[in-house]
Amino acid sequence: FVKPANLGSSVGVSRAVDNDSLAAAIDLAAGYDRKIIVEEGLEMREIECAVLGNEDPEASLPGEYIIRDESKKFLDYTEKYSGTGNNEFVVPAPISDELTARIRQMAITAFKAIDGSGLARVDFFLRSDNGALLVNEINTMPGLTDASGWPKMWQGSGKSFPQVINELVKLAIGRNEDKKKNRTSK
Secondary structure (H helix, E strand, C coil), X not given: CEEECCCCCCCCCXXXXXXXXXXXXXXXXXXXXXXXXXXXXXXXXXXEEEEEECCCCEECCCEEEEECCHHHCCCCHHHHHCXXXXXXXXXXXXXXXXXXXXXXXXXXXXXXXXXXXXXXXXEEEEECCCCCEEEEEEXXXXXXXXXXXXXXXXXXXXXXXXXXXXXXXXXXXXXXXXXXXXXXXX
C-alpha cells in the first residue's frame, strides 16, 4: 500500500501489486503530500477505538468495518463514504471480551504516550497469521461526520453525539485553564 503520510479517510491511498502500479501509486500519493508511506499489505483485520479525555482518558467500545464484497477488501474514500453498500461499521467489533479490553487499554496507553488531549481514534491491525495486535496509527483529529466511526463508537458505548461534544468543550476549557496556571510570565 502507498499512502500520503499526513492525510486521512484513505485519500490518496492505493494498493500496488507490481512495479507499474507501484509507480502510479507513488505518483498519486505524492500529489497529496511530500512525504509518502509504502507498507506491506498483510492479511489482517482493522479495528478502531475512540478515545476521549485529557489526563484521565476513556476508550469506547471498538468498531470495525465489515466488508461484504471480499474482492474489494481495501476501503478507499469512495467505499468508506459514498454508501456503496459494500461495508458496514459495526460497534462493538465482533471480537472477544478479552480482546475488547486489551484494545481499549492499548488505545488509552497510545493516547497518553503522545500526550493526547481531547479526542483521538486509535487504529489497530489484528494480524490473521499470528493473532498479533498492532497499533497502526493515532488520528488526533478523527472525522465527526455521520459516516465517521468516532461518533458511532461512542454511540455504541452509550454516549450520544451531543454528550461527547459537550464533554469535548469541557475538556478544552479545562486544558486551557491548566495552561493558564502553568504560565511563567504575563
